[in-house]
Amino acid sequence: xxxxxxxxxxxxxxxxxxxxxxxxxxxxxxxxxxxxxxxxxxxxxxxxxxxxxxxxxxxxxxxxxxxxxxxxxxxxxxxxxxxxxxxxxxxxxxxxxxxxxxxxxxxxxxxxxxxxxxxxxxxxxxxxxxxxxxxxxxxxxxxxxxxxxxxxxxxxxxxxxxxxxxxxxxxxxxxxxxxxxxxxxxxxxxxxxxxxxxxxxxxxxxxxxxxxxxxxxxxxxxxxxxxxxxxxxxxxxxxxxxxxxxxxxxxxxxxxxxxxxxxxxxxxxxxxxxxxxxxxxxxxxxxxxxxxxxxxxxxxxxxxxxxxxxxxxxxxxxxxxxxxxxxxxxxxxxxxxxxxxxxxxxxxxxxxxxxxxxxxxxxxxxxxxxxxxxxxxxxxxxxxxxxxxxxxxxxxxxxxxxxxxxxxxxxxxxxxxxxxxxxxxxxxxxxxxxxxxxxxxxxxxxxxxxxxxxxxxxxxxxxxxxxxxxxxxxxxxxxxxxxxxxxxxxxxxxxxxxxxxxxxxxxxxxxxxxxxxxxxxxxxxxxxxxxxxxxxxxxxxxxxxxxxxxxxxxxxxxxxxxxxxxxxxxxxxxxxxxxxxxxxxxxxxxxxxxxxxxxxxxxxxxxxxxxxxxxxxxxxxxxxx
Numbered sequence: 001x002x003x004x005x006x007x008x009x010x011x012x013x014x015x016x017x018x019x020x021x022x023x024x025x026x027x028x029x030x031x032x033x034x035x036x037x038x039x040x041x042x043x044x045x046x047x048x049x050x051x052x053x054x055x056x057x058x059x060x061x062x063x064x065x066x067x068x069x070x071x072x073x074x075x076x077x078x079x080x081x082x083x084x085x086x087x088x089x090x091x092x093x094x095x096x097x098x099x100x101x102x103x104x105x106x107x108x109x110x111x112x113x114x115x116x117x118x119x120x121x122x123x124x125x126x127x128x129x130x131x132x133x134x135x136x137x138x139x140x141x142x143x144x145x146x147x148x149x150x151x152x153x154x155x156x157x158x159x160x161x162x163x164x165x166x167x168x169x170x171x172x173x174x175x176x177x178x179x180x181x182x183x184x185x186x187x188x189x190x191x192x193x194x195x196x197x198x199x200x201x202x203x204x205x206x207x208x209x210x211x212x213x214x215x216x217x218x219x220x221x222x223x224x225x226x227x228x229x230x231x232x233x234x235x236x237x238x239x240x241x242x243x244x245x246x247x248x249x250x251x252x253x254x255x256x257x258x259x260x261x262x263x264x265x266x267x268x269x270x271x272x273x274x275x276x277x278x279x280x281x282x283x284x285x286x287x288x289x290x291x292x293x294x295x296x297x298x299x300x301x302x303x304x305x306x307x308x309x310x311x312x313x314x315x316x317x318x319x320x321x322x323x324x325x326x327x328x329x330x331x332x333x334x335x336x337x338x339x340x341x342x343x344x345x346x347x348x349x350x351x352x353x354x355x356x357x358x359x360x361x362x363x364x365x366x367x368x369x370x371x372x373x374x375x376x377x378x379x380x381x382x383x384x385x386x387x388x389x390x391x392x393x394x395x396x397x398x399x400x401x402x403x404x405x406x407x408x409x410x411x412x413x414x415x416x417x418x419x420x421x422x423x424x425x426x427x428x429x430x431x432x433x434x435x436x437x438x439x440x441x442x443x444x445x446x447x448x449x450x451x452x453x454x455x456x457x458x459x460x461x462x463x464x465x466x467x468x469x470x471x472x473x474x475x476x477x478x479x480x481x482x483x484x485x486x487x488x489x490x491x492x493x494x495x496x497x498x499x500x501x502x503x504x505x506x507x508x509x510x511x512x513x514x515x516x517x518x519x520x521x522x523x524x525x526x527x528x529x530x531x532x533x534x535x536x537x538x539x540x541x542x543x544x545x546x547x548x549x550x551x552x553x554x555x556x557x558x559x560x561x562x563x564x565x566x567x568x569x570x571x572x573x574x575x576x577x578x579x580x581x582x583x584x585x586x587x588x589x590x591x592x593x594x595x596x597x598x599x600x601x602x603x604x605x606x607x608x609x610x611x612x613x614x615x616x617x618x619x620x621x622x623x624x625x
């Protein structure tokens with residue numbers, strides 16, 4: 001076959017393939033979305049029909065040997081529609097080839113089958129990301145190799161004739177070029193479509209932006225603008241803004257100002273942010289504009305502007321400033337102290353009352369100091385009074401932990417004041433603490449506690465406190481080797497004293513006896529209580545029955561020493577009878593101790609009054625007065 005005729009045949013078949021690729025590309029542009037199974041069948045049928053058409057317009061390399069580019073559309077459709085499209089094209093081409101008949105049917109079917117295999121392989125590699133230019137060349141070489149492989153399946157005489165004329169190389173080259181051109185077409189079309197999708201996505205994003213986004217040339221003309229720009233400018237639509245300037249939408253003075261700002265930007269094209277204020281429809285409008293240069297081939301071509309309406313933000317900012325002033329005034333005048341600490345425990349904000357409550361906080365240097373440092377300064381200066389037995393270092397650490405975990409606590413100052421603090425944690429890990437002077441409240445509470453715990457006449461502990469302290473002391477005695485003793489004291493013939501001298505005199509006797517009992521006991525360790533009427537009780541922790549007996553004898557003698565006249569008593573003066581008892585292993589509750597002590601008191605009164613008796617005769621056989 002002459003070279004001229006061969007070239008015409010090749011170009012004609014390549015034109016058919018190109019037409020098919022163009023039709024497929026246009027169809028995919030019209031039909032958006034992923035390739036469905038039906039679309040894959042359709043594309044396979046289109047390329048299969050192309051292969052059939054190519055089989056019907058062959059060229060003749062030598063007498064009796066014709067060629068066509070049928071394997072090209074079968075392989076290329078695999079890059080577009082995958083194995084499904086390639087299979088449809090291969091089946092259609094195979095069916096027609098069988099129908100056409102002839103001596104080379106089985107060779108034609110082998111070629112079609114190999115083209116399908118190349119199509120499947122190419123699709124698989126493309127899915128894995130192997131779709132660059134080198135991969136297209138390899139794919140084309142593989143497909144062209146089919147023609148070369150078929151050469152070895154030809155009869156020897158035909159193969160020798162083709163080899164002698166180098167027709168096999170021509171066949172290889174033509175299939176390679178056709179596959180290469182078609183594959184690059186598919187690749188470029190895929191890139192074009194992807195870029196088109198990205199451009200459409202960008203267009204939709206820009207159009208959907210609530211803020212104005214536009215590009216101007218160096219003469220101030222709009223090259224592109226979104227709908228938000230049109231709305232801001234008062235234009236009918238964004239498309240109509242192309243070619244217009246600010247002078248078409250603003251007053252001459254406002255547009256001139258914007259022009260001057262843009263010219264200054266052109267002279268020094270660096271990204272910047274501008275805030276612009278102007279009047280529109282009788283209202284003040286604030287705009288914040290970010291300007292950036294637009295370059296082409298290294299030359300400045302325009303200005304990209306992103307503009308946001310910040311009128312509401314400016315109003316909020318003014319309101320915030322007003323609120324901040326109001327808040328600062330309120331903080332300054334509030335009765336409680338306020339302090340804010342950051343997540344590291346450093347003081348970041350405080351009010352005047354906070355400084356007044358804590359003299360150790362120096363307004364000039366307290367900013368940024370930690371709570372631990374401030375408390376330590378208060379301890380070292382002696383402004384803070386620690387709980388009894390507390391270590392300064394441990395107390396400061398615990399107080400900081402209480403603040404961080406929003407635990408309520410009270411601080412006692414050296415001048416006697418009490419400050420209560422309540423804390424609320426913040427989302428960033430910091431906290432805010434309110435400090436209230438609760439000195440008067442503390443004093444009132446203490447007074448109420450005293451009223452609730454003391455007898456109003458004698459100022460001794462009342463019955464409620466006695467019962468509680470006895471229960472506590474009893475539990476301690478049971479859980480430890482220490483002993484516990486109890487005294488029950490009764491004023492002898494007290495009713496007769498009241499009848500003789502009157503109730504006011506009787507009350508005075510009770511007060512004097514209470515004073516004697518209090519002075520003769522061990523301060524905070526022992527408890528002297530008015531048990532009821534003319535009866536008193538003394539709790540003696542860590543005291544054996546022998547020592548308790550000595551204490552009872554001393555108390556009875558002390559009352560006797562008061563020498564208060566009592567004409568209705570055989571003793572001639574006021575005396576007391578005392579019963580005592582100690583905890584034994586057989587006792588299971590305080591009531592048993594009380595009962596034993598009461599029995600001992602009864603024994604003392606039965607013995608003639610002004611006596612001391614122990615509950616257990618076995619324990620005290622000779623302890624009498």
